[in-house]
Amino acid sequence: MLEILSRIQFAFTVAFHFLFVPFTIGLIIFVLIFEHKYFKTDDIKYKKLSDFFGNLFIINYAFGIVTGIVMTVQFGTNWAEYSRAMGDVFGSPLVIEALLAFFLEATFSGIWAFRKNKISKTFRLVTVWMIFIGVLLSALWIISANGFMQNPVGATWIAEEGRVVFSSFSELIFNPYSWYMFLHTNLASILLTGFIVLAISMYHIQRKHHEDTFKISAKIAAWVILISAISMPIVGYTYMNLIAAVQPDKLNMINNGISNAPEVSTALPIIVKTAFHTMTVLGAIFILFGLYVVLFYNKVSESINLKKIAFFMIPLPYIAIITGWMVTEMGRQPWIIYNMMKVSEGISAVPVSQVLFSIILLVVFYVLLFFMDYYLSIKAIKKGFEGEY
Amino acid sequence: MHELLGIIAYGLIGLAYFIYLVQEIPIIGVGILNIFIAPTNEEKKKLQSISGLYSDGVEVWLIVAVGLTFAAFPEAFGKLFSGIYVPAFLLLIALIFRGLSVELIFKDDEPKWIKYMSLAWSISGMLLMFVLGVFFVSIFTGFPYENGSMGSNIFSIFSTASISGGLLMIALAFIVGSVWIKLNRLPELSDKAFGLIRKYGIIYAVPLLFALVFMGINNNVVSIISGQLFVAYPFMIALPLASLFFLILVSLFGHLKKALLLYGAYVLGIALFFLSGFIGTYPYILFSSIGFNEGITIVDAMSSETALVVISVVVLIVLPVVILYQGYKYVYFFRKDKH
Numbered sequence: 001m002l003e004i005l006s007r008i009q010f011a012f013t014v015a016f017h018f019l020f021v022p023f024t025i026g027l028i029i030f031v032l033i034f035e036h037k038y039f040k041t042d043d044i045k046y047k048k049l050s051d052f053f054g055n056l057f058i059i060n061y062a063f064g065i066v067t068g069i070v071m072t073v074q075f076g077t078n079w080a081e082y083s084r085a086m087g088d089v090f091g092s093p094l095v096i097e098a099l100l101a102f103f104l105e106a107t108f109s110g111i112w113a114f115r116k117n118k119i120s121k122t123f124r125l126v127t128v129w130m131i132f133i134g135v136l137l138s139a140l141w142i143i144s145a146n147g148f149m150q151n152p153v154g155a156t157w158i159a160e161e162g163r164v165v166f167s168s169f170s171e172l173i174f175n176p177y178s179w180y181m182f183l184h185t186n187l188a189s190i191l192l193t194g195f196i197v198l199a200i201s202m203y204h205i206q207r208k209h210h211e212d213t214f215k216i217s218a219k220i221a222a223w224v225i226l227i228s229a230i231s232m233p234i235v236g237y238t239y240m241n242l243i244a245a246v247q248p249d250k251l252n253m254i255n256n257g258i259s260n261a262p263e264v265s266t267a268l269p270i271i272v273k274t275a276f277h278t279m280t281v282l283g284a285i286f287i288l289f290g291l292y293v294v295l296f297y298n299k300v301s302e303s304i305n306l307k308k309i310a311f312f313m314i315p316l317p318y319i320a321i322i323t324g325w326m327v328t329e330m331g332r333q334p335w336i337i338y339n340m341m342k343v344s345e346g347i348s349a350v351p352v353s354q355v356l357f358s359i360i361l362l363v364v365f366y367v368l369l370f371f372m373d374y375y376l377s378i379k380a381i382k383k384g385f386e387g388e389y
Numbered sequence: 390m391h392e393l394l395g396i397i398a399y400g401l402i403g404l405a406y407f408i409y410l411v412q413e414i415p416i417i418g419v420g421i422l423n424i425f426i427a428p429t430n431e432e433k434k435k436l437q438s439i440s441g442l443y444s445d446g447v448e449v450w451l452i453v454a455v456g457l458t459f460a461a462f463p464e465a466f467g468k469l470f471s472g473i474y475v476p477a478f479l480l481l482i483a484l485i486f487r488g489l490s491v492e493l494i495f496k497d498d499e500p501k502w503i504k505y506m507s508l509a510w511s512i513s514g515m516l517l518m519f520v521l522g523v524f525f526v527s528i529f530t531g532f533p534y535e536n537g538s539m540g541s542n543i544f545s546i547f548s549t550a551s552i553s554g555g556l557l558m559i560a561l562a563f564i565v566g567s568v569w570i571k572l573n574r575l576p577e578l579s580d581k582a583f584g585l586i587r588k589y590g591i592i593y594a595v596p597l598l599f600a601l602v603f604m605g606i607n608n609n610v611v612s613i614i615s616g617q618l619f620v621a622y623p624f625m626i627a628l629p630l631a632s633l634f635f636l637i638l639v640s641l642f643g644h645l646k647k648a649l650l651l652y653g654a655y656v657l658g659i660a661l662f663f664l665s666g667f668i669g670t671y672p673y674i675l676f677s678s679i680g681f682n683e684g685i686t687i688v689d690a691m692s693s694e695t696a697l698v699v700i701s702v703v704v705l706i707v708l709p710v711v712i713l714y715q716g717y718k719y720v721y722f723f724r725k726d727k728h
Contacts (some may be wrong), residue, residue, distance in 0.1 A: 055496075062492040065445065066485040072452060076459065076470025077477050087463020088696040094456040095700055098449055099707040106445035107715055113492060114442045115722065163463075166695035348471035349538065358478045365482060372489070376496050 005355045006078045006347045009362065013070055015322070016366050020064035020373070022321060025139065025186060026193020027057040028132045033220060035128045039121055045213040048385050050128075051116070053197070053217070055380055058113045063373050065106070070362070078355065082336055082346030085163040089155050089172060090145045097141030105134025139185060140178075147178025149337050150328070151246045157340045164337070177246065180239040181328070187228050187235060188324065191286060192317040194224035198293070199314055200381050202300075202307040209384045215301060222297060226290030232283050247338065250331035263334040263342075272331045275323035282320040289313065394697035395687045398461035399674060401704055402454055403667040408712075409450035410521065411659050414558065415652075416440040416447060418566015420491060420514040421559075423507050426581040433507055434495060439573040441491045442722060446715055448488065458674075460700050462690035465674040472532060472539025473524070473546055480520045486513035518562045519555035523547060526554030529613055529666035530606050531678030534685075550605020557598035563591045564643055565655050571648040573726065583646055592643035599636045599662075603629060606669075611678055613669020625668060632661035 031054045038046035072094070075083045083090065108130040116124060148154070154172030155164040166172070201218035205211050244251050249261050253269035254276045293300050293310075300306040336343040419440040427433045459466040470477050490510035494503055527546045532539055539545070567582035586592050607614050619625050635658035642651035670676040674690050677683035691697065 058492065059496055062489050065448075066488040069448070069452065069484055069488075070481050072455060073470060073477055073481055076455075076466050077474050078471070080467025080471040083459060083467040084464045087460060087466070087692040091456065091460025091463055091466075091692065092696050092700050092703075095453065095460045096703050096707075098453045098456050099703060099711060102449045102452060103446065103711045103715070106449045107718060110442045110445050111718070114438050118725070165693040166699075169695065169699050348467065348474075350471050350474050354474045357475065361478055361482065365485065369485070369489070372493070376493060379497055 002350075002352055002355065003344050003347055005352065005359060007343070009078060009355065009359050010074065012359070012366075013067065013074060013362060016370075017064065017067040017071055018321070018325070019318075019370075020060045020067065021139075022185075022189035022192045023196065024057055024061045024064050025135055025189035026191075026196075027053055027060070028128070028135050029190060030193065030197055030217070030220070030224075031057055032128050032132050034217075035125050039125045045216060048210070048213055049217050052385060054112060054116070054128075056377060058109065059376050059380060060373065061109060063369060067366075067369070077358070078348050078350070079346050080348035081162075082341070085341055085346070086145070086148075086337070087163065088166045089148050089164050092169075093141045093144050093172075097138060101134045101137035101140070103134075105131050105138060108134065136186070139182060143182045143185065144173065144175065144178045146328075147175045147181055148172060149335075150181075150332060151175060151177035151242075152337055152340055157337075162341075162345075164340070176242055180235065180242060183235050184232070184239060184324075187231050188317070188321050190224060191228040191232065192321060194221045194228060195310070195313050195317050197221040198225065199311040202310045203381070204384050205301055206304065206307050207384075213385075218301060219297060222290065222293040222300075225286065226294050229283065229286035229290045232286070233280075236280075236283070247331065250327075253331050254327065261334060268330055268333060272327055275326040275330070279320050279323040279327065282316055282323075285316065286320070391691070391694045391697065392688055394694065394701055395461065395691035396672075397701055398457060398691070398697060399671070399687050400667070401701075402457045402461070403663055405450055405454035405457060406525070407660060407663040409447065409454060410525070410663075411656055412443065412447040412450070413521075414518070414562050414655075414659075415565040415569035416444055417487065417514040417518055418562035418564070419569055420487065420510045420566075421518075421562050422511075422566050422570070422582050422585070424511040425585055426578055427507075430495070430503060432578060433503070435575055435578065436570070437491060437494055439569065439575070439726075443718075444488070444491050446718070448484070457700070457704075461692055461697060462674045462685075462687070463692055465685050465690040468534070468537075468539065468685065469532070469675055472534065473527075476520055476523065476546060479516065480524065483513050483517035483520055486510075487517050514562065515559055518558040522555035522558035523551040525663075525666070526551040526602055526606070528676065529670060530609075531611055531670075531673075531676040531684065533679060534675055534677040535679045535683050548605060550602050550608075553598045553601035553605060557595065557602060560591050560594045560598060561639075561655065564595065564639065565652065568648045568652050568655075572652065573723075579648075583643075586643065592640050595639050596633065596637045599633055599658075603633065606666075609678060611676075611681055613666060616669040616671065618668050618671050625665075628661050628668065629665040632658050632665060635661065 031050050034046045034050035034053065037043065038050055075090070108127045111119070111123075111127050112131060116127070119127070152164070153175050154166065154168050154170070156167050157163075158165055197217055198221035201214040201221060204214040205218060240251075243254075249259055250272070253259050253272040255273070257270045257273040258266075259269040300310070332338060334342050334344070336346045416439075419436050423433055423436050427436050455466075458469070486509045490506045490513060494506040494510065497503070523546060527548075530548065530550050533545045563582075563586050567579055567586055570582055571579035606612060613619065614626060614629075635654045638654035639651055639658060642648075642654060672686045672688070673681075673684035674687050675685040
């Protein structure tokens, strides 16, 4: 019971957190592009775009940060045994990450949120660069920990102590599994945001609200979708080769829907297989969609129906991301650290009633947070440039 | 070498908690005060601007402290947070609403939204201060930790001392928040804030609450002043006494409306409080209120030497850079906002 509840709570909190993460990773890249253009050309259109999407970034970033802190503390509250075992490998990258990335993004996002209209053009650009670097790097820690859980290199398992101890820090940091995940996740985030930016831009073009300006962002978004969608299978193919070498059982689940690992139900590999194929089919659709929008851009920006399609596409990259993570994490079962430690061995010994309490608490508040974010984001999107210009 | 690195990590955790709290109290205070002194949107915006500018950057210090505990003392990290499960989630809820409200109050111009968000800003601030006070005082009084596990009653970390600690933090937030408003040159709002904290006697509560905390910490056989270092170097008792002295000065300067002096006394008071606490609980990373031998020591819980080397090197290089650019941010915007 305790294990199931702990799993449910983790799945729920991480999935909720990940609604905001990919969107903000992608958004800050768009804001950086606009801010660069504004810096170089002094064209007010780019400033408008930067402020508009920057505002959307701040809203979603706020939700991403607070739900991220929950994840950090949750390792201690619900996964104490896992934390004890993983201290070396998980703890030190967390500290490094907080120092290098979190401070950068947090310090400068404060400036962006509250002083962006009171600072010089150069300072604005520096601020966005710093947030961008911080945001990009902040995925590195969690991914390096996850990469270790998939492919444990750089540390050895001390059986009698039940924990891992560093053998080589550089091996841990340069774990190829982590870097593939890092690349794959960031590309997916950029792709997702491309879809959202495209849909928002099309919405305003349709309303004839600052059409010329939103045509710029629509075009950039179309290219972003195409480039990231084409890059995905290229990265994915080599990633699969690595999985074949280090996690043959996961590959077996993906290809054949069966698993030889202990304690794995028969349904799980089938879910993994289905999730994988859903993801790849969606990947193909994204490439075709990107190609179509780039090639027939004028047609798309003038047809009401095609513009609507851009809007209805938004859930698809989310589904692709979720199914991708399902393959990664379900395909790792029953291990929390591959071939070293099982998920069931990682949980905290806390009373079931307390875990139930926290799940209820989190569900109630997260539902509220979801509606708050939805309400604010939709309102900000609909508002367009009104108010500020 | 290994042990020395463990001790350094222990000191760094104390330092990170101190840097976090000393910055957090004033900006949380501004948030708490908003519903009392800033009825109009224009006034609320002014408060939001001097609080929100720094809030995210400050919060990372808490993550650093928690992360250092995780990295350097993984066993203590797990035992501690799973042992204070329910308060830990209350802390998280407070952090969520504090973080969101300050950023989002004016992302919508509906009066209802603004009303509820400013209420959330204030209440989450009070809850955060209270839980943090309980948490820090519990670190120093010790947790009910015995035979390798926490006496896991959800209320077990609430004692007279820790509750007084929570109230102390709230009182300090009111006071130092008022000072922060004054230092940011918002005279009308700071007059209202000072009026409030004097009228309701909040400024006079500080030394009293601190005395309660300190008596609570030491009313047991297991107390920080009977800890290893205090016993070996009895003159160190001057540290907590000096802390009390500076918190008395906080009351005095609050009475006299001397903002800068008050702020200085507050920083020193908190610094000495943390110093006393961390010296007193040494060599325990998880101090047990049940018996000295029940606690988890630095040496027991520390991670491998390689991990500690990596952490120390990175912290020693990067921390000064972070302090530099965060410090510069304060200086830059204090100067800029002046014009």
